[in-house]
Amino acid sequence: MSTSITIKDIAKQLNISISTVSRALKGSHRVNATTKAKVMKTAKALNYQPNALALNLRKRKTNTIGIIIPGFIVQFYSTAISAIQDTMALHGYNVIICQSNESYKTEVKNLQTLASYRVDGVIASVSKETNNDEHYRQLEHLDIPLVFFNRTLPQFNASAITVDDYDGAKTAIQHLIESGNQKIAIISGPANLEIYNNRIHGYMDCLKNNNIPLNDNYIKETDLSVQAIIDAVENLVSLENPPDAIFTANDDSTFITLALLKEKGIKIPEEISLVGYTSEPKAEYVSPAITTIEQPTYEIGKLAAELLIHLLKSNSNQSAQIKKLKANLVVRDSSVKNNLVQKN
Amino acid sequence: MSTSITIKDIAKQLNISISTVSRALKGSHRVNATTKAKVMKTAKALNYQPNALALNLRKRKTNTIGIIIPGFIVQFYSTAISAIQDTMALHGYNVIICQSNESYKTEVKNLQTLASYRVDGVIASVSKETNNDEHYRQLEHLDIPLVFFNRTLPQFNASAITVDDYDGAKTAIQHLIESGNQKIAIISGPANLEIYNNRIHGYMDCLKNNNIPLNDNYIKETDLSVQAIIDAVENLVSLENPPDAIFTANDDSTFITLALLKEKGIKIPEEISLVGYTSEPKAEYVSPAITTIEQPTYEIGKLAAELLIHLLKSNSNQSAQIKKLKANLVVRDSSVKNNLVQKN
DNA sequence: TTGAAAGCGCTACCAT
């Protein structure tokens, strides 16, 4: 039956105290070598498995950190998680992951789970539905440090590793302008997520800096659902004065836009140029290969983990640290208009 | 300030016993409504957060299950995890995830973590390095039920939800033969993973059934690393008698092969047809769109979760249940050599 | 070097 082996069983079997067993198991030098060997052997023989519940309860430390991500859909989180795991492992921490599935409700539940398990720290990327921070504030009461990565909550002053989305968007738009485009549209995610808010502002400011008037029809703030993206693209191409370039501000919107334009027989980049904000390697494989703003994915995860480690070690209440990394422009076919069809 | 609030604190504050607080918090009907209200209010005011460590230790049940996946790279696991979460949530279970990163060592560590946390059950997909089951056997000693999904260990008789890879591969090859190909190559993963073993056998048996002799040069068993796949493709195209079709048995190999063939200027499907085994939606977007064998991804996760629930409820030691789902052939451009362009 | 015992936060049994 479910009577799992405890140190008590080992103690009983060897006729020694549980204190000694505990010490032996932990490799304490304050226990006779012979005894230690016997304990180890018996533990192995009985298939002893330490109970982290009891251990963590007693020690009030779990040596485990939790990660919350919105979904695994994008390559981005896969790589970031690997980076976090690698880094935390160096410091002896375990990592458990929860997936919010882009649902606020699930995210709250995930955080509850992690909090109730008393993880030592949390690294999170908020869901696209999330626009309040109440659940994250609960962590403060438990003294569980928190680091956001990639997606943060603008109003909540927490530590975070992000990409300079404002700058990234500006770079993208500047590239489109220099490639001869003037009527540039953006398909963005919800502005309650700081990353999209920033990307929209980078877009707007870059146009302004180039003395290109803003056109509200060209700015599509969506919830990133497939339908919303389809609607945005449909609307853009059916405008009286359609854009000559589209900047898509996340993975899905990039590839859906590409598929739709192709389906409609719209030539890329001749009729409409496309620049995406993504780290999906497939940007390179599709046809035409898509020009993208790429994030330093592994670096983000690594830095987030290192920041958390720092917070974990300095158990004082430090003020939030925010680090912004630069994203890089990778020029591919989707934004290089053939000279023959160049417009004025 | 790091002394987190416990039911004891609530009891003290209200001058009642901790038993009553515990009952009130659990919404027991054996406690006065007024008291209950007071307890709730105080709990909220003090920012009480239940301690799952203590609770689970006491109850010897965690209401949490663990998932181990090799990596998030593929869309497959994202969807499967969503399915598992959805299903487990219906039954009141939390889900925590570990990523083995395709590393045997990490997988062992992950399992250790889950076991020490005494999760009620585990759903796992083994890493490509894994070829022994010792760590999974440890779960038996703790009476933690286990369900494999997608990738299983052939020699370990555990419950599993898999796809009928043998049949899927056969379908792919039959399609290639019927499309006029005779010299069909396969780029597969390591045969120690049952899924690849099965795909190779489906390939071989289908050729035999069609009286096409096997050619060892056409069978590439790789470790799925990028380099190994590159080597395989290079070797195939440089054969004296190169294949007229390639069946790639996983996601990466499919897209890498596509990219390489295109780079070499080899026409797909005219010179070499391509069929991949994948659930990546991008198979549809790339050029040419790739014919694939698609797995019922959500269904796999859902069934794995339901099977685990079943094992959890019937606390008897049941014999392993294995369910195989069928994969579907989706014909796209990469395998249609004539001018007719079919789409699903 | 070893053991006894308290206690981490909680539930559940047994009283009252």
Add this chain to the structure above:
DNA sequence: ATGGTAGCGCTTTCAA
């Protein structure tokens, strides 16, 4: 309806 208390499995003083 409420309280007292044992104990889940473990670590860690304090004694011996």
